[in-house]
Amino acid sequence: MTAWQLYATFSRMSLGGFGGVFPLVYRTLVERMRWIHPTDFAATWAFGQMLPGSVICNVATMVGYRYAGARGAFAAVLGLVMWPLIVLLAIGTAYAFLGDLAPVRHALTGMSAAAVGLSMATAMKMLRNLPRRWQHFFVAACVFIAIGLLRLPFLGVFAVAAPLSVWFLWRTR
Amino acid sequence: MDAAWIGALTGSALWQFCAHIVLLTGTAVGGGMIAVMPDVHRFVVETNHWVTSEQFTATFAMAQASPGPNFMYVALIGWHIAGWTGAVAGTIAVALPPALICYAVLRIGSGRGGGVVQRAFRRGLVPLSAGLLLASGWVLANTVDDNWRAGLMTAVFVVLLLKTRVHPLWLIATGATLGLMGWV
Numbered sequence: 001m002t003a004w005q006l007y008a009t010f011s012r013m014s015l016g017g018f019g020g021v022f023p024l025v026y027r028t029l030v031e032r033m034r035w036i037h038p039t040d041f042a043a044t045w046a047f048g049q050m051l052p053g054s055v056i057c058n059v060a061t062m063v064g065y066r067y068a069g070a071r072g073a074f075a076a077v078l079g080l081v082m083w084p085l086i087v088l089l090a091i092g093t094a095y096a097f098l099g100d101l102a103p104v105r106h107a108l109t110g111m112s113a114a115a116v117g118l119s120m121a122t123a124m125k126m127l128r129n130l131p132r133r134w135q136h137f138f139v140a141a142c143v144f145i146a147i148g149l150l151r152l153p154f155l156g157v158f159a160v161a162a163p164l165s166v167w168f169l170w171r172t173r
Numbered sequence: 174m175d176a177a178w179i180g181a182l183t184g185s186a187l188w189q190f191c192a193h194i195v196l197l198t199g200t201a202v203g204g205g206m207i208a209v210m211p212d213v214h215r216f217v218v219e220t221n222h223w224v225t226s227e228q229f230t231a232t233f234a235m236a237q238a239s240p241g242p243n244f245m246y247v248a249l250i251g252w253h254i255a256g257w258t259g260a261v262a263g264t265i266a267v268a269l270p271p272a273l274i275c276y277a278v279l280r281i282g283s284g285r286g287g288g289v290v291q292r293a294f295r296r297g298l299v300p301l302s303a304g305l306l307l308a309s310g311w312v313l314a315n316t317v318d319d320n321w322r323a324g325l326m327t328a329v330f331v332v333l334l335l336k337t338r339v340h341p342l343w344l345i346a347t348g349a350t351l352g353l354m355g356w357v
Contacts, residue, residue: 014240014241014242015240015241016240017240017241017242018238018239018240018340018342021241021242021243048275051271051274051275051278052198052199052200052201052271052274053198053199053201053205053206053267053268053270053271053272053274053275054198054201054205054206054242054244054267054268054271055205056242057242057244057268057271057272057275058271058272058275060272061271061272061275061276061279062275062279065276065279070276073272073275073276077268077269077272080241080242080268081241081242081245081248081264081268083240083241084239084240084241084242084245084248085241085245085248085260085261085264087239087240087241088235088236088239088241088245088248088249088252088260089252089257089260091235091239091249092232092235092249092252092253092260095231095232095235099231103353106352106353106355106357107349107350107352107353108231108234108235108349108352109317109323109352109357110323110326110347110348110349110350110351110352110353110356110357111231111234111235111237111238111345111348111349111352112230112231112233112234112313112316112317112348113317113323113324113326113327113330113348113352113357114234114326114327114330114341114344114345114347114348114349115230115233115234115237115313115345115348116310116313116314116317116327116330117310117326117327117328117329117330117331117333117334117344118237118330118334118341118344118345119207119210119306119307119309119310119313120306120307120310120327120331121330121331121334121335122207122306123303123304123305123306123307123309123310124303124331124335125335126299126302126303126306127300127303129299130299130300130303135300136299136300137300139300139301139304140300140301140303140304140307141304142304143300143301143303143304143305143307143308144304144305144307144308144311147211147212147304147305147308148211148307148308148309148311148312149311151211151215151219153212153215154197154200154209154211154212154215154305155196155197155200155212158200158301161301161304162297162298162301165297165298165299165300165301166297166298167297168297168300169297169299169300170297
């Protein structure tokens with residue numbers, strides 16, 4: 001596996017991944033190319049979630065590093081972000097010219113309403129998978145109120161809510 | 174805690190923005206960069222007025238509808254602040270520091286440290302992430318759902334996403350079509 005192959009594969013996956021790259025990454029790396037065993041992939045994914053930053057970015061770093069060292073890690077991450085960035089720049093430029101037109105604004109409002117639904121549905125799915133304990137819903141509600149309604153800075157809220165959240169799960173596990 | 178001091182040292186909006194993003198990536202455990210979106214909104218729209226709330230929401234929707242990782246909305250916000258340079262700088266700010274941390278962890282070697290503690294930590298942050306995502310929806314909804322039809326559309330989409338296995342992209346396309354037809 002060369003760094004170039006990693007770059008090409010991750011480029012293809014990120015360009016094909018509409019609404020998140022995760023399903024495509026699994027299908028490509030595990031099922032089609034067979035670079036990674038399913039159990040290995042689950043472990044890689046879990047580890048990527050524990051580290052800060054985007055999970056998919058961490059997975060790219062880990063996979064790239066494993067097959068082609070530092071060069072591979074760089075190639076995979078570059079492939080992941082470079083082409084989507086170019087597409088977004090084209091979209092941004094079009095928006096700058098057309099964004100004031102009424103049909104474009106209406107279409108964007110409709111798309112935004114869908115994006116709102118997407119965020120909310122993801123949150124509810126996460127809550128659904130938790131053990132049914134009032135503590136978890138309490139933490140989620142407090143974070144929602146602090147960030148969504150009171151608009152407090154995230155870093156401060158995180159400093160209070162993260163230890164509390166982990167402690168609750170630790171006690172009720 | 175706003176990384177404003179870093180920006181104050183350098184004086185430019187783009188540096189302040191990137192510093193804030195780097196700080197946020199450091200805390201984005203579990204929920205990813207979508208979960209910290211309300212804080213990006215607070216910093217960019219409410220505190221610094223670099224981007225209007227409408228622009229922010231439209232940007233977020235466009236990034237969701239285009240290919241690539243969903244943290245790329247950060248690049249498009251960077252583009253609003255400082256054009257092409259801003260987009261590239263935003264992408265580097267959101268992708269490079271976590272990749273370097275991940276690389277460092279791999280180099281040093283992992284596997285030590287109790288699995289139970291790690292699991293409690295990772296799963297323990299799920300309620301936090303869920304609360305953040307709800308807040309994301311709320312912040313966006315405040316800009317978008319100012320009429321009952323947009324609100325109804327959001328509600329229907331939430332139900333569809335929870336009850337069926339429909340691909341999110343279809344819903345975004347449906348939203349665009351309904352918007353184009355002047356329904357929202």
